[in-house]
Amino acid sequence: SNPSLLILPGDGIGPEVMAEVRKVIDWYGENRGLNFDVSEGLVGGCSYDEHGTPLTDETMARAQEADAVLLGAVGGPKYDNLDFSVKPERGLLRLRKEMDLFANLRPAQCFDALADFSSLKKDVVAGLDIMIVRELTSGIYFGEPRGIIEEGNERVGINTQRYTESEIDRVARSAFELAMRRGKKLCSMEKANVMESGVLWREVVTEVGKDYPEVELSHMYADAGAMQLCRWPKQFDVIVTDNLFGDLLSDAAAMLTGSLGMLPSASLGAPMANGRPKALYEPVHGSAPDIAGQGKANPIACVLSFAMALRYSFDQGDEATRLEQAIEKVLADGVRTADLLGEDGVTPVSTSEMGDKIVEALTAS
Ligand code: NAI
Ligand code: MG
Numbered sequence: 435s436n437p438s439l440l441i442l443p444g445d446g447i448g449p450e451v452m453a454e455v456r457k458v459i460d461w462y463g464e465n466r467g468l469n470f471d472v473s474e475g476l477v478g479g480c481s482y483d484e485h486g487t488p489l490t491d492e493t494m495a496r497a498q499e500a501d502a503v504l505l506g507a508v509g510g511p512k513y514d515n516l517d518f519s520v521k522p523e524r525g526l527l528r529l530r531k532e533m534d535l536f537a538n539l540r541p542a543q544c545f546d547a548l549a550d551f552s553s554l555k556k557d558v559v560a561g562l563d564i565m566i567v568r569e570l571t572s573g574i575y576f577g578e579p580r581g582i583i584e585e586g587n588e589r590v591g592i593n594t595q596r597y598t599e600s601e602i603d604r605v606a607r608s609a610f611e612l613a614m615r616r617g618k619k620l621c622s623m624e625k626a627n628v629m630e631s632g633v634l635w636r637e638v639v640t641e642v643g644k645d646y647p648e649v650e651l652s653h654m655y656a657d658a659g660a661m662q663l664c665r666w667p668k669q670f671d672v673i674v675t676d677n678l679f680g681d682l683l684s685d686a687a688a689m690l691t692g693s694l695g696m697l698p699s700a701s702l703g704a705p706m707a708n709g710r711p712k713a714l715y716e717p718v719h720g721s722a723p724d725i726a727g728q729g730k731a732n733p734i735a736c737v738l739s740f741a742m743a744l745r746y747s748f749d750q751g752d753e754a755t756r757l758e759q760a761i762e763k764v765l766a767d768g769v770r771t772a773d774l775l776g777e778d779g780v781t782p783v784s785t786s787e788m789g790d791k792i793v794e795a796l797t798a799s
Pocket of ligand 1: 509
């Protein structure tokens, strides 16, 4: 049977960018014999409108069973005053939590045609292709004790960085598996010089590394890592780090390359029966209410998220590369959505035109 893909377009520009991904999916079915059992569902505000909840149990169950989930974006001003328990983002949080998606993958990829967009020198970012793996479900954002307490005559704010060996082990394994499929280089970042959790992190990652002798493992203090990321990011292939450092490093790395409309992501969990991890793919951007409904959204982040699904959930690395190269070609031809415009007076294409151009480039590939 065909691999299954659950599509949750969500709110705002989510359905607009997802419509372009559907064109790409159809192209693969018609031209490459790559067929998916695609089904759609509601998440976020649109689910609340229909069912009074941002994610129904039924959709949750379908997500658990799918080989991969592809999500657009959730939220919007219409839902800003809803009770916290039914806010759109709760739908997304429930998916991440119940699927136990502990590894967040954020690529920082620079298409040559957009290298001028970076705030860094062109040769520092041109051709950049690195991946940050951030631990997503533990660490200082969750550790106990936490809270604001009275101590003497003042208050103290407390958070606890806490990692178990098994939490480090599983995210390290995800990162090594990725490194095996990429450049076979992994850099682990922590602060073992000043943090106990960092000492344990380094020990466990080193131990897991023995199962991956082909991967060249290095360790870096996270602050030095931040410097190296800005100085010469191409020295890295895969970086693995904890929740807090990963939050900062992945946002910084993302901006090495430019627009929010270009950034895909994946969140991976434990391997399923087929050996592939549970997975949710989504663009980094939100529902962009300021441009929703106007055909202005850049669909590339969502299309690149589907490329990640091809590579990491469906074992179609070559087809993922084909798709990325089609996007590279379209950009090299000067096709731009409004968010990618510089000062040079190029007329932007619409969301749908960008999708058509990508499909044309696929056909020419
Ligand atoms: P946003 O990412 O939606 O938009 C930030 C800015 O980037 C806006 O000016 C927007 O027009 C632009 N932008 C974003 N994606 C774009 C694209 N594909 N093409 C062209 N321009 C694009 O973040 P913002 O404005 O902070 O949040 C808007 C709503 O989205 C809120 O309700 C927020 O809660 C939600 N949100 C949802 C996320 C998700 O579903 N994972 C993530 C972030 C925000
Ligand atoms: Mg962040």
